[in-house]
Amino acid sequence: MPSSAPPTAPVRDSVAKVNDELAVGSDLEFQRRWWKFERAIWIFFTLLIVLDVLGVFGRGPLAKARLRAADGSAEVTYERIERHKTPSVLTAHFGPSAIQDGKVRLWVSDDLVKELGNQRVSPQPESSRLERGGILYTFPAGAPPLAVQFSLEPSSIGRASISLEVQGRDRLSANIFVMP
Amino acid sequence: MAAVFRALFGYCFLVFMMRIAGRRPGKQITPFEFLMVFFMGGLTLTSMVADDHSFINAAVQILSVAAAHYAITALKLKSPRFGRIVDGTPLVLFEHGRWRTESMKAMRLTDEDVLAMVRDQGLERLDQIDYAVLERNGEISIVPSARAK
Numbered sequence: 001m002p003s004s005a006p007p008t009a010p011v012r013d014s015v016a017k018v019n020d021e022l023a024v025g026s027d028l029e030f031q032r033r034w035w036k037f038e039r040a041i042w043i044f045f046t047l048l049i050v051l052d053v054l055g056v057f058g059r060g061p062l063a064k065a066r067l068r069a070a071d072g073s074a075e076v077t078y079e080r081i082e083r084h085k086t087p088s089v090l091t092a093h094f095g096p097s098a099i100q101d102g103k104v105r106l107w108v109s110d111d112l113v114k115e116l117g118n119q120r121v122s123p124q125p126e127s128s129r130l131e132r133g134g135i136l137y138t139f140p141a142g143a144p145p146l147a148v149q150f151s152l153e154p155s156s157i158g159r160a161s162i163s164l165e166v167q168g169r170d171r172l173s174a175n176i177f178v179m180p
Numbered sequence: 181m182a183a184v185f186r187a188l189f190g191y192c193f194l195v196f197m198m199r200i201a202g203r204r205p206g207k208q209i210t211p212f213e214f215l216m217v218f219f220m221g222g223l224t225l226t227s228m229v230a231d232d233h234s235f236i237n238a239a240v241q242i243l244s245v246a247a248a249h250y251a252i253t254a255l256k257l258k259s260p261r262f263g264r265i266v267d268g269t270p271l272v273l274f275e276h277g278r279w280r281t282e283s284m285k286a287m288r289l290t291d292e293d294v295l296a297m298v299r300d301q302g303l304e305r306l307d308q309i310d311y312a313v314l315e316r317n318g319e320i321s322i323v324p325s326a327r328a329k
Binding site: 019022028031035041042045 | 283
């Protein structure tokens with residue numbers, strides 16, 4: 001039994017020609033519009049690179065932030081713009097008024113663990129317990145200057161609000177944005 | 181689900197970047213440009229894979245990229261306008277003894293790039309060709325003049 005013939009179509013001379021001889025399908029007007037678009041995109045890319053170097057997308061000078069308690073008990077340095085799954089460090093510095101009975105008791109909101117993925121506290125606290133929707137760490141303390149570091153690795157994208165408070169002192173709050 | 185989006189975004193972003201960075205693959209590609217292609221691919225890969233090194237993640241991402249590629253190819257066939265956006269149109273670089281400088285400059289091509297393709301065709305001089313055309317795949321086609329034929 002003969003097989004059916006493959007479908008065919010007549011050749012249409014629809015391709016634009018150059019000098020009425022070379023069928024090349026060029027569209028210079030479209031290309032001119034595209035080149036204009038390309039120039040605009042390169043300006044935009046350059047702007048993105050400059051903003052990134054400045055730290056607008058994290059890990060640069062504009063991303064670094066500092067919070068100081070009015071009573072001088074604590075000062076926190078952190079990155080106001082973090083990057084998803086990228087390590088960073090939040091440091092809490094303590095003044096003499098933070099020390100009570102040779103200990104510093106620091107309460108942090110649980111967003112530090114949940115949203116910002118706190119991996120490690122250095123130095124190790126003497127104890128930690130759940131309290132008021134956060135964690136209360138107790139550190140043995142000597143003479144100032146004293147500092148505690150939290151190693152962060154944000155696990156979710158978007159805005160996170162954190163609060164820190166030396167027990168019985170002013171609370172420090174900050175909004176952190178985690179970039180994808 | 182995130183893996184699928186990462187793969188689709190990575191693929192579309194690379195397609196766009198390659199379109200913006202210039203149409204010079206194929207025979208015109210230099211070692212310097214190979215470097216860019218591998219770098220871009222490698223850097224995209226790190227964010228696509230993220231911290232999920234499982235086989236299922238790799239398989240799902242490969243399927244996602246293949247599906248995106250299929251969709252773009254199908255759209256190109258359906259819409260010539262979309263095809264022009266993704267691939268551009270062929271561009272005449274040289275015609276009857278004259279360079280088209282606007283196209284050469286915009287595509288960041290030099291006389292040397294065209295001459296290399298002329299030699300590749302077994303020809304020696306520009307007066308042996310009528311046209312040089314930058315094709316959509318980045319290759320430069322040479323149309324020999326009647327004398328050279």
